[in-house]
Every structure is written in C-alpha cells, then in structure tokens.
Amino acid sequence: MNKNDILTGQVIDYTHEGNGVIKFDGYPVFVPNTAKGETVTIKVIKKSKGFGIGKLISIDEESGDRVIPPCVYYYQCGGCNIQHLSYEAQLNMKEEQVRNLVRKMTKLDIPVRPIIGMENPWRYRNKSQLPVKQAEEVVTGFYKPRSHDIVPIEECIIQKESHDVIMNELRRLLNELNVSIYDEQRHTGNLRHIIIRSGTRIEETMVVLVTKNNRLEQADEIAARLMEKFPEVVSVRQNVNKERTNVIMGRQSKTIRGKDTIQDELTHLKFEISDMSFYQVNHEQTEKLYQQALDYAELNGRQNVIDSYCGVGTIGLFMASHAERVYGVEIVEKAIEDAKNNAALNQLSNTHFEAGRAEDVIINWKTQGVMPHVVMIDPPRKGCDPVFIETLKELKPDRIVYVSCNPSTLMRDVQSLSELYEIEEITPVDMFPQTTHVEAVCKMTLKG
Numbered sequence: 001m002n003k004n005d006i007l008t009g010q011v012i013d014y015t016h017e018g019n020g021v022i023k024f025d026g027y028p029v030f031v032p033n034t035a036k037g038e039t040v041t042i043k044v045i046k047k048s049k050g051f052g053i054g055k056l057i058s059i060d061e062e063s064g065d066r067v068i069p070p071c072v073y074y075y076q077c078g079g080c081n082i083q084h085l086s087y088e089a090q091l092n093m094k095e096e097q098v099r100n101l102v103r104k105m106t107k108l109d110i111p112v113r114p115i116i117g118m119e120n121p122w123r124y125r126n127k128s129q130l131p132v133k134q135a136e137e138v139v140t141g142f143y144k145p146r147s148h149d150i151v152p153i154e155e156c157i158i159q160k161e162s163h164d165v166i167m168n169e170l171r172r173l174l175n176e177l178n179v180s181i182y183d184e185q186r187h188t189g190n191l192r193h194i195i196i197r198s199g200t201r202i203e204e205t206m207v208v209l210v211t212k213n214n215r216l217e218q219a220d221e222i223a224a225r226l227m228e229k230f231p232e233v234v235s236v237r238q239n240v241n242k243e244r245t246n247v248i249m250g251r252q253s254k255t256i257r258g259k260d261t262i263q264d265e266l267t268h269l270k271f272e273i274s275d276m277s278f279y280q281v282n283h284e285q286t287e288k289l290y291q292q293a294l295d296y297a298e299l300n301g302r303q304n305v306i307d308s309y310c311g312v313g314t315i316g317l318f319m320a321s322h323a324e325r326v327y328g329v330e331i332v333e334k335a336i337e338d339a340k341n342n343a344a345l346n347q348l349s350n351t352h353f354e355a356g357r358a359e360d361v362i363i364n365w366k367t368q369g370v371m372p373h374v375v376m377i378d379p380p381r382k383g384c385d386p387v388f389i390e391t392l393k394e395l396k397p398d399r400i401v402y403v404s405c406n407p408s409t410l411m412r413d414v415q416s417l418s419e420l421y422e423i424e425e426i427t428p429v430d431m432f433p434q435t436t437h438v439e440a441v442c443k444m445t446l447k448g
Contacts, residue, residue, distance in 0.1 A: 001027060001052065005044045008060065011036050014093050016408075018082045018436040022054070029054045033075070033084055035063035036093075065089035070122075071157050078145035080158060080434040091117045091430060094438040098407050098428045105411035108418060111425040116288050121433030124282045125159040126264075129248055130167060130194040134181035138174040140167055140194060148184060158434055163196045166207065166230060170194055173225060177218040182211075187244050190216060195239075195248070197273060198232070199264030200283035206235040206262045208275045210249055214240055223257035235259045237275050249276060266290070269317055269346050277338055278311045282431050289403065289429045289439060290318045293376065296401045296443035299323050303373035306365075306397070308358040308388070313339030313351070315376055315403070320348045327370060328353040329361040359391040366395065377402045383409025389416050396420065400444040405431075407440045414442060422447050 001007070001024060011020035011034045020034030022042070031042050031054040039061035042054035059066075069075070069083035082090050095115040102110050118124065133139045133150045141153040155164045174181070180190040195208035207226060209216060216222075216238055223236035235258040241250030253275050261272040264279070267287055273279050280286040293315060297305065299322035307316030310328035312335050320326045320343075328351065330336050336355040343351040354361050375397045377384065383406065392400065400421060404410035407428075414423050421444040429439045 001029075001044060001047060003044055003047050006041065006057065007044065007054075008039065008041045011038045011040065011063075014097070016097055016436065018093070027052065031056055032081065034059075035066045035085055035089065037063040038066070073142075073151055073153050073156075076144060077142045077151045077153065078147075079142045079156065081145070082436060083434050087117065087121050087433065090121075090433065091115050094430060094436070095428050097438065098426060098440055101407050101411045102426070105408065106415045106418070106423075108415070108423055110414075110423045113425055113427040115428040115430055115438070116285070116292065117430045118282075118284060118433055121430070122157055123160055124284065124433065125156075125163075126198045126200055126283055127279070127281045128156070128159045128163045128167065128194075128196045130196075132174070132181055132191050132194060134183070134189065138171055138179070138181055140171045160198055162198065162205065162230075162232065166196055166205070166226070166233065167194065169229060170207070170222070170226070173222055177221065179216075179218050179222075187212075192241060193248050195275065197262065197275070197279075199262055199273070201265035202263045202270075203232050204234045204262035204264075205230065205232045206237065206273070206275060207233055208237045208239050208249075208253075209256075210239045210241055212240075212242055219256045227257060233258070235262055239275055266314065266318065268321075269342075271312065271314065271317075271342050272338060272345060273312075274334075274338065276334065278335065279314070280431065285429060285431045286314075289431065289441065290315060292427050292429065292441045293401050293403055294319060294322065296441060297322075297374045297376070297399060299374065303398075304370065305374045305376060306362060306370075306372040307376045307378075308362070309377060309379045310339060310353065311335050311378070313342050313353060315378055316351065316353075317342055317346060317348055319376065320346075320351055323374075324350065326351045327365060327372070329356060329358045331355065331357055357385075359385060359388040362391055362395065371395070372397045374399045374401065379404070379409075381406040381409065384413050386416075389413060392417065393420055396446055398446050400442075402442040402444065404440050404442070405437070407438060410440055410442060414444070417444060420447060421445060 009022040013021040019030040029052040041057045046053035182189040182192040193210035198205040236256045239253045305323045307328040316326045316328040333355040339353040424443045
C-alpha cells in the first residue's frame with residue numbers, strides 16, 4: 001500500500017475517535033464519516049508504520065446505521081464527528097468502546113451495563129465557546145477539524161436555541177461597533193472568544209467576552225444592548241487572557257453589567273455558576289449521571305462521604321441529604337468558595353469543603369478522625385494522581401464510586417485498585433451525543 005492508492009474495503013470496527021476501521025492484509029486504515037458494515041472506496045492520504053488514514057471517496061454498500069446529518073455544517077465543523085450515525089448506533093459504539101477497554105486494559109471480568117442515553121440527543125449544550133475572527137466582516141463559529149480555521153455558523157443544533165440567537169446578534173453588534181478582534185497569529189487585536197452559559201430550569205444566561213486587553217471600549221454598550229434585547233441575559237462579564245495560548249480563558253474576570261453569577265437547578269438543588277465554574281454542559285444527562293453515582297454509593301444517612309476533585313460541589317451536595325456528612329476537596333480555591341456558597345444556598349449544614357491536593361487534605365482529615373465510608377472520585381481526563389490512589393488504599397473506604405470523563409484512565413486506575421476492591425460494575429453515560437466522548441460510572445466495594 002502507498003499514499004494516494006485508491007482501495008475498496010469493508011468497515012469492520014471504530015476507533016475511539018469514531019473513525020471506521022478497514023484492514024488490508026491486516027494493516028488498519030482509519031476513515032472518517034464511515035459506518036460499520038459499509039463497503040467503501042477510499043484514498044490513502046497518510047501511511048505510517050502502524051496504521052493509515054483514508055479519505056472517503058464513495059459508499060458502495062451503505063450501512064443501515066447511516067443517516068443524513070441534520071447539521072448543514074457537519075462536514076466542515078470539528079465540533080461533532082458522528083452525526084452520520086443513527087443515535088442507536090452511536091450508543092452501541094460507545095458502549096462497545098467501554099467494553100473493549102475493560103477487556104484490553106484490565107483483564108478483569110467487569111460487568112458493563114447498558115449505556116444511559118438521551119430521549120432527544122439535540123440542543124443539550126448549556127455552554128457555548130465561540131472563537132472570533134476578523135475577515136471581511138466579524139466571523140463567529142467553531143474550528144474545522146485539527147485546525148484553528150473558523151467555520152462561520154449561524155446555528156448549532158447541539159447548543160441551546162437561545163444561544164444561536166444571542167450569538168448572531170452579538171456578531172451583528174461587533175460589526176456595527178467596529179470592535180477590535182484578536183488575531184491569533186500576530187497576537188494583536190482584542191476580542192478573542194465569546195462564551196454563553198445558560199441555566200436550564202432557571203432561565204438565566206451569562207455572556208462572557210474574552211479579551212486580550214484589560215479594557216474593551218465598547219463593553220458597556222454591548223452589555224446594555226444585549227440585556228435590553230434579551231431579558232434572560234442577566235450577566236455580562238469580561239475575562240482577560242493576555243497570554244499567547246490555546247487556553248480560552250484567563251484568570252481575571254469582572255462584571256460589565258448585571259450579576260456576577262447565574263443560577264440553575266439540578267433536581268432539588270440550586271447552584272450559582274460563575275464564568276469560570278465547572279458545570280456539566282448537559283443538564284438532563286447530568287441528573288442521570290449523578291443519580292447513578294448515588295445508587296452506587298448506597299447511602300442510608302449514616303455514612304461519611306468524601307467528594308474528591310469536588311469542583312463547585314455538585315456531586316457532594318447531591319449526596320449530602322443522603323449522608324451523615326460530606327467532605328469535599330478540590331485544588332482550585334475559587335471552586336471551593338463556590339462549593340461553600342452552594343452549600344449555604346441549599347441550606348446544607350452537613351458539608352465541609354477544603355482547598356488543597358486531595359491526597360494531602362484527606363490524610364490530614366484522617367489524623368482528625370475523619371474516616372470515610374464512601375469516596376466519590378470525579379477527576380479530570382488524566383485520571384487520578386498515583387499518590388491519591390495509594391492514599392485511597394491506605395484509607396480503605398467501604399465503597400468507591402468513580403465518575404470518569406475518560407474511560408481509558410478509569411481502567412488504568414481501576415486496575416491499580418483491583419487488588420483491594422471488587423470492581424462490581426460500570427455504567428456508561430452519553431453526556432455528549434453526536435460526539436465520541438463518553439462518561440462512565442464505576443462501583444467498587446472493599447474485598448473481605
């Protein structure tokens with residue numbers, strides 16, 4: 001096989017990125033926008049020692065899993081990459097990916113329950129992050145796959161409809177007011193990103209203007225006109241990011257008009273959300289995810305719970321009315337402030353939140369006599385710090401409930417804990433329909 005060869009083959013599997021896998025004499029070629037079971041003709045556009053990359057030329061025998069992507073930007077935009085599959089096929093693919101990771105990475109016989117999906121897998125995102133670019137006019141949209149070229153969009157069918165309307169009005173305002181737009185290559189100009197965050201049960205919206213400079217001359221007029229046109233916009237903030245970086249937000253924010261935060265409800269709880277708060281982007285699936293974690297915790301009102309990597313306290317506060325006491329730890333001090341405020345907002349007095357490295361704070365709590373019955377874990381994509389895993393082994397809580405946004409690091413950590421814990425089961429949850437990302441909740445019980 002050589003680069004630029006035209007070949008025909010059958011798609012037999014998917015990669016973790018959702019690309020179809022075709023094998024030619026045992027050599028795998030990964031092809032985007034294909035469906036398992038299809039016979040396709042491809043062009044080899046990259047060839048390495050272990051695998052090749054192909055470009056779809058034609059579909060010779062179409063899979064029953066294939067659908068017409070409803071988004072007009074689908075083949076240009078890098079935001080979604082499996083809209084060409086039916087939702088049932090998407091769920092099957094994600095569930096099978098988790099099963100494959102269990103087999104390949106742990107060598108353990110861990111039951112994987114059916115994935116928890118959505119009734120309507122569209123319009124779920126309550127947070128939109130939109131890069132801004134100056135062309136003939138101001139452009140807002142999303143990046144093309146593996147690039148920083150922006151696809152101009154007027155509608156994104158996985159984000160809330162209200163975000164589309166606000167986005168389009170903002171773009172019109174930026175053009176009218178001749179706002180200085182950031183140039184990523186030259187590191188000049190000012191406005192870099194627009195972020196829109198909304199509650200779901202409480203209809204409050206925040207607009208964040210991310211700038212390179214401390215001052216945005218038209219900020220007050222933009223805020224006033226947005227809040228006049230959209231009553232649900234109750235907060236307009238400016239975030240300053242002076243660095244030459246791909247990271248969207250900087251560390252400094254201020255309110256231009258309105259409130260510093262917005263509110264939302266998850267089941268019976270209210271949460272204050274700031275521009276830099278971590279808050280799950282899919283409200284419906286978050287409630288299902290947390291309910292699954294609560295079921296795995298098996299709380300009866302008499303246990304102490306440690307919520308490690310607790311963020312603004314969402315999971316810990318979700319557990320609080322079912323526990324004797326909840327202790328939350330998070331390295332980001334601002335998140336701990338938010339967690340304390342959210343506990344007070346919900347009148348939950350059986351909580352304690354502390355900033356610091358989880359492994360250090362938990363050991364300090366142990367010296368104070370705090371011995372947890374259940375430990376909740378919800379780490380970033382890189383998974384748990386090895387020192388934290390050893391700390392868990394020292395604490396030996398009765399149960400560990402691990403919520404993961406990256407099943408591969410979950411399997412790595414599960415393997416390490418399996419000498420002391422029975423890995424009872426894993427439930428995948430589809431938090432991000434139309435993309436290949438999948439969350440998983442794992443229940444572990446102390447052996448003997």
